Amino acid sequence: MVDRDGEQTPRLAHPGQPQLAGPAEARIWYEKELTRRRAENPDSPAVGDVLAGLGLVARNEGNLEEAARLALEVRAHYERTLVPDHPRIASAIDH
Numbered sequence: 001m002v003d004r005d006g007e008q009t010p011r012l013a014h015p016g017q018p019q020l021a022g023p024a025e026a027r028i029w030y031e032k033e034l035t036r037r038r039a040e041n042p043d044s045p046a047v048g049d050v051l052a053g054l055g056l057v058a059r060n061e062g063n064l065e066e067a068a069r070l071a072l073e074v075r076a077h078y079e080r081t082l083v084p085d086h087p088r089i090a091s092a093i094d095h
Contacts, residue, residue, distance in 0.1 A: 023061050030054045045088065048077040052092065 034050045041047075055070035075092040082088060 023057055026057045027054070027061075030057060043081050045078060045081050048074050048081065048088070048092070051077060 030050055030053045034047065034054065037044060037047045037050055051070055051074045055067045055074060058064075058066040058070060071092065075089065078086065078089045078092050
């Protein structure tokens with residue numbers, strides 16, 4: 001699939017989640033997606049979703065310090081952009 005910039009995008013495993021070859025490809029995709037989402041709407045909960053994906057990549061790479069930092073950033077972003085009892089906030093706290 002080709003994105004709106006004419007670049008090849010990863011095949012989706014299911015809506016919203018790319019199926020990527022490995023951590024290096026995943027990191028590149030999530031970092032690019034984070035830049036795009038922040039440019040479109042920095043206060044969108046989707047920014048938190050992408051940060052959570054980056055956190056999973058960091059954890060899978062064994063970088064637990066980065067993963068923990070990103071988890072805190074995800075929670076703070078969700079707390080700022082979602083209603084207080086939204087399930088994503090609880091999910092971010094659990095991870």
